[in-house]
Amino acid sequence: MSLTQTIPVLDLQLFQADDFNRQRFIIQLGHALETNGFFAIINHGVDAMLIQSAYQAAQHFFELPTATKCQYEVPALNGQRGFTSFGKEHAKDNAAPDLKEFWHIGRELSPAHPLAAAYAANLQVAEVPQFHPVMTQLYAQLEACASKLLQACALYLGEPETRMAEMVRDGDTILRIVHYPPIPLTTDPASLRAAPHEDINLITLLCEATDDGLELLQRDGSWLPIRSLPGQIIVDSGDMLQQLTNGLLKSTTHRVVNPGSDRDRRFSMPFFVHPRKDVDLTPLPSCVDKTGTQQFPSITAGAYLMQRLREIGLVP
Template structure:
């Protein structure tokens, strides 16, 4: 595990999109087709905001266990607030993940039409700046995600704004992840092999070693090592389904560190970009060919698909 080969996932600059939107879309889409992943620098999320978010994240997880558990809602599917250590399990895995996390969702106005399916946020009393910091960061991730979805649309031959109505008021989730120090003989890994549920994931914090993707061409695990400050972006199962696997959702995991790093915590911040709950995931016609027939003839709403998957990973009990 410790000598895993590094993946040759290209690092792209989102700043190139304005100068050459078609060129950026082609490079971004090609990386997705090959790896299901891309690395994006110059993503536009301000570094001072990111630095504040890391400080708030560390302060949050340093709170006493009883205080954190006061923000956990059993039976809520982990949609908002705190999910304790060793709760989530990868689909098909035998050991639970060695992590705890906090979910921040979209702030909805009172009486919003999605209020019955998108839970209100849970805000801790401390750290004091937590709410303001993560409302601001959520919005910054939203803006970066819109730009990346525009590139995906171009790559697929769609209008650049095709995804705009799909993700307006989308059920996106910002996850603050803490992988605590672990003993050398720990059972399981920090995050078992899995695919993401959503359209795309935008991840900060992958500079610390551990993230690996499974190369479909040879079934080998490849380490992802982005430059400092760059964002790792990957395809989720909803986008894979929408594109009839033209853009594949790649299996990935977070492995345990070498013994000399096991006494250190690992933090990361994935933003799971979701469509609106009523968005119908229906195979795009241009992705259906004789060689690639429609794998999903029956459409499904984003809300129903999300519920199915949360049951599979143990966050919602049947």
């Protein structure tokens, strides 16, 4: 019996179709982000074989000895590039460590680009030569998909189509490659693979994970499992989008639960779409008009990110 998805499934091809279907997609996207902050997309333009190649490269890296992996953990990078070791990150307002290790790949700009100095260089994995090329290609395809989604989001809000896509052009977007290893016997009972949290950024694109485990918190307080199905990318809105829209679009709490067997492991690849650091996240006047008084303070994306990195333990 085939599994069905538990959240709305949208077809991105509709956004590039005739006016009727384009508008239908925009309304579906906006409604999903207003109600539960999550949806899945198909026909997203991200190559399925590329995703599988990325997971193979990830497995090769995370199977390296711990001492080898830790050579790529550079404290000065605050976890924004390279490796972050197991148990280092925790959710905001939760002291128990998450049961994961991960790698971050960020934007690459030419040395002549005005923002080149704003971003740290990506690290290269000498032991897995295919790692960086395949992840860089995946980054580019996910970014193209994210741009279309942000265009649809802007149109739903009554803003110019390029309003949000322009915010993330040359932005601080991060591809995270996550390994959730088998659960150690000495694990803190309070620890989950990822404790309940909201994403920091505007939107997140989550390539089909290698196993289920992702759950979102519904308004009635229950947890809804989200399926990891071939051909689907899960999309959710982050705190920056909630801030920008004055709460009109929701940033929904979610988690990754521990597996039934302590021998199971899981890989996932979330793509965190961030604005440039200087982008003003003051709520849009059009959204304040729809929601009442301004609910969120003025702040830049860079200041917002740094504040959250401190809260989750990546910045001292």
